[in-house]
Amino acid sequence: MDAKQVKVLQLINAYRFRGHQHANLDPLGLWQQERVPDLDPEFHNLTEDDFNETFNVGSFAIGQETMKLSELYDALKKTYCGSIGAEYMHITNTEEKRWIQQRLESVVGQGSFSQEEKLTFLDELTAAEGLERYLGAKFPGAKRFSLEGGDAMIPMVKELIRYAGNSGVREVVIGMAHRGRLNMLVNVLGKKPQDLFDEFAGKHDETWGTGDVKYHQGFSADFATPGGDVHLVLAFNPSHLEIVNPVVVGSVRARQDRLGDQDGSQVLPITVHGDSAIAGQGVVAETFNMSQSRGYRVGGTVRIVVNNQIGFTTSNPNDTRSTQYCTDIAKMVQAPIFHVNADDPEAVAFVTRIALDYRNTFKRDVVIDLVCYRRHGHNEADEPNATQPLMYQKIKKHPTPRKIYADALTDKGAIELETATALINEYRDALDRGECVVKEWRPMKLHSVDWSPYLGHDWTVDWANQFDANRLQELAQRVCQFPESHKLQSRVQKLYNDRLAMASGEKMLDWGMAETLAYATLVDEGNRIRITGQDSGRGTFFHRHAVLHNQGDASTYIPLSNIHDKQGTFQVFDSVLSEEAVLAFEYGYATAEPGGLTVWEAQFGDFANGAQVVIDQFISSGEQKWGRMCGLTMLLPHGYEGQGQSIPRHV
Structure with a gap:
């Protein structure tokens, strides 16, 4: 084989291994990315004179056997150094690696979406932003652990549910901490905004128990997808970070056992993590370790990291972890990791579909690292400038994900400016009415767990304890x-x-x-x-x-x-x-x-x-x-x- 040809194949491999290190992942542009020499053609002794030469591209899954080096180099950068950084070459199973390469390289790392889908993403970003702004104005200073900066989580999770419903999933169980939880409750699960407003106002209608803060509450609903209704569950959880993850997986295993769902195709677990917590909390490693063991496997979990690059007041990676990425813990089970820029909702939707298809195909965990930022402090009463002055100077000037996407669609002529404005007004009016704002919400009739036979009993009630x-x-x-x-x-x-x-x-x-x-x-x-x-x-x-x-x-x-x-x-x-x-x-x-x-x-x-x-x-x-x-x-x-x-x- 020609020496130059060998170098071209080495260049392809370098991008597969290390392209993510040059990817455009940080919406704020604060990441200091080290230059990776392997990604430069000159490192492989490929010069400008070679750029017009045609080479065999080996297993590069672009659909043609040969390409000009200039075209190949451009395709490699688009595939591996755009808004998506894919880490998967640590996987030892060749079939899994080839599968991911096919999904990424065949479309040079860019999904194709219809006009209707793009409008849906914008609508969902509008809802994510609109709820936070509404709550901020209506209840200033109240703790809500805003999602702002990570708004793309809402269209991501909804796309995941829609796509799961189309693939035959009938139940989805979600576990997450406080960040963005109220947004998830209202804009994904269909909790009535008025009920949330009443909780903020202290109008609790609890005739039993002690109750808990609003960002610990769970919820259940049915969600309409083109493939049929899906039953959604958001697990209740305490403030102890990451402990809800094994609870969710256990709930999923019980539901799968009840349905006879041995391969996990009917019940899907989704766990949402924080960047500092996924690296710092040992229960995460314990849960990963259970993922393929006989008594605990559920056919894979889709794990989403809301990576706002800060844990309370700590943002220096040298303080929060000992690894390059917060998601490196997932490599212990050879899970693929898709880092994605949260200001690019189409890239987010693209990796969401790949992640679910990977989970459904190989029955293994998969991680999406949603790289975003936190617009306010840890809570709304906090002052982040005290500890992160440069980050928050940048955030103050940075447009919201909704505005960035609306401007992009307007510039391309995909929508009129009036359309984006109308979406904002329609959502605010819906919040004023206090009724459910999720179009896909349906009243529960699927798969709910029935505890009614056990209600209303105390320790003194007799039971049938005799046996022949x-x-x-x-x-x-x-x-x-x-x-x-x-x-x-x-x-x-x-x-x-x-x-x-x-x-x-x-x-x-x-x-x-x-x-x-x-x-x-x-x-x-x-x-x-x-x-x-x-x-x-x-x-x-x-x-x-x-x-x-x-x-x-x-x-x-x-x-x-x-x-x-x-x-x-x-x-x-x-x-x-x-x-x-x-x-x-x-x-x-x-x-x-x-x-x-x-x-x-x-x-x-x-x-x-x-x-x-x-x-x-x-x-x-x-x-x-x-x-x-x-x-x-x-x-x-x-x-x-x-x-x-x-x-x-x-x-």
């Missing part, structure tokens, strides 16, 4: 049976022999057999059981052995899953080595599955301490704050087997 003794005897025999070909380890074989003796009344029941029988009575009546925890299949104290391991071929057998054909599902999973994310996941699962028994088992001693935020903020207070019920059961071993205390004073 003869049937219990039969179940005791059934849970001790396994195929003859399934050879057990000698200690496990003795344990099961002892259980057979217990079943016939020759021995007293021990804890392991009693627990197994309790589960058997539930699945026998058609109830679902899910147990997770570290080493829960065997049991930390060698007592459960719900999963039997064949000593010959390492296959497994679960007696409790094989009682009879019409029994309830019995699942037991050894969890990843985490308490916080796993317990949060199981809380989310239990909130979306009223009819079953969901159990999380702390492995040892006081290990549950690692999940204290979940216990405090969700399990013990969720019903009181948000009216969210949850049937989660926690097994907390604390020394009764003789070695459960890791530190005695903590027990």
